[in-house]
Amino acid sequence: MNNNSLLSHRNEEPENGILYMVGTPIGNLNDISQRALNILKNVSFIACEDTRQTKKIMNKFNISNKLISFNKHNSSIKIPKIIKDLREGKSIAIVSDAGMPGICDPGEDIARCLKCEGIDIICIPGACAAITALVSSGLPSSNFVFEGFLPKKQIDREKILLDISKNEKTTIIYESPKRLRKLLKQLFEFCGGDREIIVARELTKKFEEHVGNNINDVIDFFKDKDIIGEITIVIKGINKGDLKIDKLTIKKDLNDLINAGLSLSAASKYLAKKNGIKKSEVYNMI
Numbered sequence: 001m002n003n004n005s006l007l008s009h010r011n012e013e014p015e016n017g018i019l020y021m022v023g024t025p026i027g028n029l030n031d032i033s034q035r036a037l038n039i040l041k042n043v044s045f046i047a048c049e050d051t052r053q054t055k056k057i058m059n060k061f062n063i064s065n066k067l068i069s070f071n072k073h074n075s076s077i078k079i080p081k082i083i084k085d086l087r088e089g090k091s092i093a094i095v096s097d098a099g100m101p102g103i104c105d106p107g108e109d110i111a112r113c114l115k116c117e118g119i120d121i122i123c124i125p126g127a128c129a130a131i132t133a134l135v136s137s138g139l140p141s142s143n144f145v146f147e148g149f150l151p152k153k154q155i156d157r158e159k160i161l162l163d164i165s166k167n168e169k170t171t172i173i174y175e176s177p178k179r180l181r182k183l184l185k186q187l188f189e190f191c192g193g194d195r196e197i198i199v200a201r202e203l204t205k206k207f208e209e210h211v212g213n214n215i216n217d218v219i220d221f222f223k224d225k226d227i228i229g230e231i232t233i234v235i236k237g238i239n240k241g242d243l244k245i246d247k248l249t250i251k252k253d254l255n256d257l258i259n260a261g262l263s264l265s266a267a268s269k270y271l272a273k274k275n276g277i278k279k280s281e282v283y284n285m286i
């Protein structure tokens with residue numbers, strides 16, 4: 001199949017040799033599409049992150065089909081088997097526990113491998129927590145950055161927090177309820193308490209809630225609460241030209257770096273990168 005035939009793909013029944021990445025609900029089972037149900041019913045088998053989760057959908061919609069487990073622990077063994085099955089003409093669906101496979105869920109690696117092997121992938125679109133949170137946040141939603149789960153390693157994490165503090169685009173983050181307080185504290189440190197933010201909890205579920213408006217309010221809201229459920233955070237970008245350059249701090253940092261042995265040029269280059277400004281602007285502050 002070439003790229004043009006992919007574009008004109010209209011067949012509702014699964015086709016031999018194709019992998020279907022099927023979006024499933026992020027809470028409300030009624031969010032599944034007719035097309036997804038049809039594919040799940042008619043593929044040769046379904047590769048799912050957790051068979052118990054997928055069975056909930058199968059039972060609700062009276063679908064019986066073979067399920068195999070496919071997750072981050074067994075994907076390196078399962079991917080070659082799936083490729084072999086596809087080459088032999090089977091049609092296969094990949095589903096994660098919730099939402100779109102491949103978005104912080106198993107699916108990304110197999111999609112990459114299949115692309116390299118020249119095997120076709122069709123996505124059956126469904127709910128995604130990031131997009132659901134973004135659209136309901138009321139924050140600018142046409143240009144955004146999706147960070148998924150922030151890295152745990154401090155240096156990598158701080159780099160992304162710094163990027164978020166300077167970004168003009170809306171940022172979306174996934175976080176576990178256990179770590180939400182720590183993340184909010186860090187967002188406060190990097191972005192300040194006034195930055196607009198929405199914490200979306202339990203989207204599409206019975207106790208769905210959207211907590212805002214700024215980082216101070218959200219920290220206050222969760223202060224004495226047991227935080228449970230699934231959480232997606234949407235952070236507004238800064239307004240164009242709003243990046244406050246703290247000249248005094250930059251001058252002090254420059255002195256410290258030079259005293260520590262860095263050349264003026266190296267210190268300026270480092271501070272320019274750190275503060276998202278030009279090297280010449282650092283020179284001009286001296």
Ligand code: SAM
Nearest residue numbers: 099100103104128129174175202203230231232
């Ligand atoms: N593949 C999924 C998707 O398309 O959204 C994301 C899977 S990722 C492993 C799970 C994270 O997504 C959760 O920790 C949470 O941050 C977010 N999430 C999933 N369901 C959610 C919901 N109903 N409400 C809010 N956030 C949710």
